[in-house]
Amino acid sequence: MTETMSKHASTEQLAAQLQQAILTKQAKVGVIGLGYVGLPLVQAFIGSEFSALGFDVDQRKVDALTRGESYIKHVDSKWIAAWVASGRFAATSDPRRLPEADILLICVPTPLTANRDPDLSYVESTAQMIAENLRPGQLVVLESTTYPGTTRDVVAPILAQSGLTPGVDFFLAYSPEREDPGNPNFTASAIPKVVGGYDPISLQIADAFYAQAVVKTIPVSSCEVAEACKILENTYRAVNIALVNELKLLFDRLDIDVWEVIEAAKTKPFGFQAFYPGPGLGGHCIPIDPFYLSWLARANEMPTRFIELAGEINTSMPQYVVQKLCDALNLVRKPANGSKVLILGAAYKKNVDDPRESPSFKIMELLSERGAVLSYNDPFIPKLPAMRHYDLPDLTSVELTPENLASFDAVMIVTDHDDYDYQQIVTHSQLVIDTRNATKNVEHGREKIVRA
CATH class of the missing domain: 3.40.50.720 (NAD(P)-binding Rossmann-like Domain)
Structure with a gap:
């Protein structure tokens, strides 16, 4: 042609x-x-x-x-x-x-x-x-x-x-x-x-x-309507995820299971859509797009307090889950400094090989700053990729054998891949920090699990 x-x-x-x-x-x-x-x-x-x-x-x-x-x-x-x-x-x-x-x-x-x-x-x-x-x-x-x-x-x-x-x-x-x-x-x-x-x-x-x-x-x-459409779609998700993340912090203080609350709420056939808390936002869109919109608003001398607050909550979640891990280690008289920690999942969501903006990287960075000895496993990401904003050690995915699991002071589930056998992980681990409610069906060894 x-x-x-x-x-x-x-x-x-x-x-x-x-x-x-x-x-x-x-x-x-x-x-x-x-x-x-x-x-x-x-x-x-x-x-x-x-x-x-x-x-x-x-x-x-x-x-x-x-x-x-x-x-x-x-x-x-x-x-x-x-x-x-x-x-x-x-x-x-x-x-x-x-x-x-x-x-x-x-x-x-x-x-x-x-x-x-x-x-x-x-x-x-x-x-x-x-x-x-x-x-x-x-x-x-x-x-x-x-x-x-x-x-x-x-x-x-x-x-x-x-x-x-x-x-x-x-x-x-x-x-x-x-x-x-x-x-x-x-x-x-x-x-x-x-x-x-x-x-x-x-x-x-x-x-x-x-x-x-x-x-x-x-x-x-117009092009502008199509561009705004995409920003709206992802800002909508970011704001609602921020809401349930904030509720997770509140309900944790009140000793209420946020996951059970969400399951109950979503039985309402109208007026409610379920969103779930997590260790931080990942992927190329949701962690980024709301900031494009807030930047545009600032350029036009208009505040977007709601969107910026949602961004603050979501970006704070890695710090929250790392603190939960440190507190759990402290209860068994182990400092984060020198503890061996295994991160499960480097992808930003389950069952994909996409590491873009994965909260795993921020979590590993925070743990590394605290002196933890890091390892990770991801069935879809055999080698930890270099990321623009993080200076992390050169790691390859370790095998999830019973011996390996038992050798770690703590195992943190960051990405809930379906390939993981969560009962086996809990059985052979000393301590499991679950940020995704992945262990909800585990029957044995639940005393080792800390929700985060």
Whole structure:
């Protein structure tokens, strides 16, 4: 299709050609950022009979995909090998190949700075890379979670440095990722897609594009509405998790089981949705997105006290569970300094291999500062990855043998993987700190368990 695109074609011609290529599945999909969002998107569009070009600056990922190997647990290597063998998928780190794609999906990280301000450096550098290779008739869609106004005020001006005009020479949209890693009921193609366009033509094309691969599209009036939608979804979750985390602290003081309270409350068939406490927030979205919104509010001279308080509560939870561990050790006359502590789980949630923003790292950092001798186990993360904000020892996952478990002064359950045999863990451990209510069905050795 790229050969038919002319610099002299009108906007209407460019739009008609691209829409025709989308409807006939002849358009090539380019995905920039082949992580937990980008690779499942590749899967969704190849599953809908498109061909795809994957781009990543990490040459190790590119090489693995070229060999037909996956590095994400829920994206099977067999699928990737089949995509490569069929010629419908290729991975590259060469930005000069970006013009081969008719649609470019930006799926790069949007972390926070050390001051908890938005860090758009990945989005900006990606937009600059696209601008240097942009051609008429392409559709560019930002999927990375960000604050309202990013697509129009940050991405569009960078892309315009190409000499091409958004909404005239190329098309621009925002569609927030809604990936839930490890959830078999909601793969990328099974989750409705919110789509906002830079202009009406861009919206029409982007909506038609996603409609080919996802169960339902929800077109909205602007990029800003789509951006705000994603921020709302995750702020809603962060605030409600903060509520139950605060209630956990209160009910613990009152000697009331917060987990039993939640189970009772959720029997109400209306007006209540269950959220659960934990050792801290994890994943790329919930710990970060509310701070994007509060930053935007400050930029507009408006306080967001409710959201900021929720953030304070959630970020304090690692300190709470570490103190519970220290108190439990103290009761058996052991100081944290020098005690051997085993952390169960480095992933941010159960049954995934995704360590992004996992509370395990903060917990390990706090324990290390107290002089604890750390080890960890995670069936999906064999080696502790290097994380930007944490200086942790170089550790590999230890085996959960009865002998190993018995050798630790305390075992802390941070991630409640289903692969764990919690009865065996409790039976052979000296002390178990349970931050996830994972031991609720353990029958023997409950005197060793401390809820945190």
